[in-house]
Amino acid sequence: MMRKIYVNGVIYTFNKIQPIVSAVVTENGIFIDMGESKQMLNFWKDSDTEVIDLQGKTVTPGLTDSHLHLAGIAESFVTLDLTGTNTKQEMLEKIEEKAKSLPPEEWIIGGNWDENLFTEGKIPSISELDHVAPDNPLLLTRICRHAAVTNSKALEIANYHPDMAVPKGGTIVLDETTKQPTGLLLESAKELIAQHIPKRSFADWKNALRKSIQFTIKQGITSAHTNDPFALGGLEQTYQIYDQLLNKEQLGLRTNLLINHEFLDDLRANKMYAGYGNDTLQIGAIKIFADGAFGRRTALLSEAYTDDPDNYGTAMYSEDELINIIRKARELHFPVAVHTIGDQAVENVLNALDKFPTVSYRDRIIHVQVLRKELIDRLRHPSRIVDIQPRFLASDFPWVQERLGTERIQTSYAWKSLLQAGVICAGGSDAPIEPVNPLLGIHAAVTRKTPGDTHGGYNIEEKLSVTEAFQLFTEYGAYPTNEETKKGTIARGKFADMTVFSHHPFEMENPDDLLKTEVDMTVIGGEIKYRK
Structure with missing residues (x-):
């Protein structure tokens, strides 16, 4: 060269x-x-x-997004994107417009709706969804990916009946009076519908993912850690698509693939290991979900939600189940990357990790939005990374304060405290849940407010300097993949x-x-x- x-x-x-x-x-x-x-x-x-x-011009080391979903970004190029929809009526109008553009029976899929942004109206009811899309089954996922709405046409295709078995951790929300579905699905219940959506072809996914990678590079990102096997049809097809785009077409983006624990047997069968691949495309950590999210109050807390005193959130797995999943990963010498939003989820994961010796790659605790001081001390560990998404603050405040209360909010989204305690933190977007643009995450870390807000920021003692915020996306972004001697500076x-x-x-x-x-x-x- x-x-x-x-x-x-x-x-x-x-x-x-x-x-x-x-x-x-x-x-x-x-x-x-x-x-x-x-x-x-x-x-x-x-x-x-x-x-x-x-x-x-100003130059920095290439930016790393330590946690996103490139396949999710790819979806936005081919599905109904409801990002930024401000009212229920606007959401319904967009669905109706999409339905009119499609033949009957073709699925309407997509999402990124957020009812917390609605200036009027709650989540659309199933009757409203049926009215705007009577002939098209639909599944539209909430921006957090922990809830979705569906219509009667989709429930009919899924052969819904009142005694239907729901996947563990999921809920089909029913009307209190009629006991009929409201159209809202929580957590894994959406898989009852998703399994009936026709699969995209290899070529369709490859073309959409090419656009996703090019769009991500346009945001200044040179390395991305992405979690996609469920979206892309399994381990082998996921690796094959990325291999063709990155190694053969040489699009450029250095990509680390987080693999869901459900594919551990496939990793074993394909003789893949942590670090398998090359400097452009690598197999990374094993992805696990420990809890849900704040939007539907499914993030797991040690004390009940302030605005729902009987609710502590949802543990996706029992203690024994979580330990067994990590044990299976450790048998193949894999690190784990665990979705943990609530403080009880963080504690549960740390308790489980303490039972196992470390491996050559660092474990990741992803999101970590609610903390207690003793948990910060336990996160300060040379083989543990806290994988944070500063942009979450811009989306979650002010409504998240009602969920957590004035006292607990002081130790939430506590990035300065983590860095000062010596915890290794890497920055990401969780795109498409948040915009992939890293400058928006950096802005949130520095200002602790939403663009356009005129106040001084939420919990201003947790503000980062511009340098610290950039370090999350450069220097520290190399640590989750053990590449600090190769990149980041x-x-x-x-x-x-x-x-x-x-x-x-x-x-x-x-x-x-x-x-x-x-x-x-x-x-x-x-x-x-x-x-x-």
Whole structure:
């Protein structure tokens, strides 16, 4: 590969030896030198060298999203996306418009609705859904992925009857008076409907995922840790699609695949292990769900919900079941990546992990939105990563305060406390649940408010500096995959991955200016994979 010299930049390396330089030299996909532009040109430029002028722009190490769902982003290109819908009526109108564009019997799938944004109206009833889509079965998932709405046509296809067995942890919500389905499905109950949706072809998924990867790179992301086997038809097809897009088509995005524990036997049969693959595509940790989410009060808490005093949330597995799942992962020497939103879920997972020796890769505790001090102490462990999504704050406040109460909210979304305690934290979006744009997550971490809010932020003592927020998505993002010696900072011998910005994030007097900042260029392995 040709040698390249990127010059005239303001390059923040996150490397303590040379924190800021104006030029870097790349060759064969790695950084081989860095320093002042004139010096680098004099020493390294020859007739075969390509010189790229950064025109004074700010550069950071390539951004990592440590937890998203690329297949979910791909869905948004081919399904009904209800992101940002502000009223029940607007949601119904979009469903009706979609239904009119489809032949009878064809499924309407998609989602990302959030009733907390509705300025009028609650979740649509099944009769309202039947009215706007009488001839099309539908399944529309809530933005948190822990609830969905469906209609009578879909229930008919699923052969619904009152005594129907519901998957463990799931609920078909019934009307209190009629005892008939309301159309709302919680947690795993949506699988009763989802299993009847015709599967997309390999080519359909490949084309949609190509758009998803290209869109993600456009956001300045050079590495992504994604969880997709259920969406993409299992372990083998998931790996095959990514292999064709990343290794054969060389789209560029460095991708680590989190594999749901239900596919452990498939991993064994395919002789795959943690780290299987190459620097572009790797098998990662085993994904487990320990609890639900705040939206439907299914996140598992040690004390009841303030606005629902008899409800503590939902444990997806018993203590013994959780231990057995982790044991099975450890038999194959896999780390685990566990969805844990409530403090009791965090405690349950830590109790289970304490029963097993560590493996060569770090375990991840994902989300960690409610904490107690003693749990922070237990999370400070060299083989444990807390995988946080700062953008959740912008979506969850102010309504989450009603769920948790004034006292408990003080130890929720407590990122500063985690970092100060020495806990290793990596930043992600959980896209498409939140926008994939990492600058929105960085803005939430720095301001602790929703864009447009005029107050000073929620729990301002937990605000991060701009540098700390960027570290979540750069330096610390390399730790979950044991790649801190390969990427995360700009240093000699590391992957030549960089993100170039239109504005200067580290020089902004008003952090809201982050919202005006765009990605000008995404560089992966020294190659420009996106340029505005």
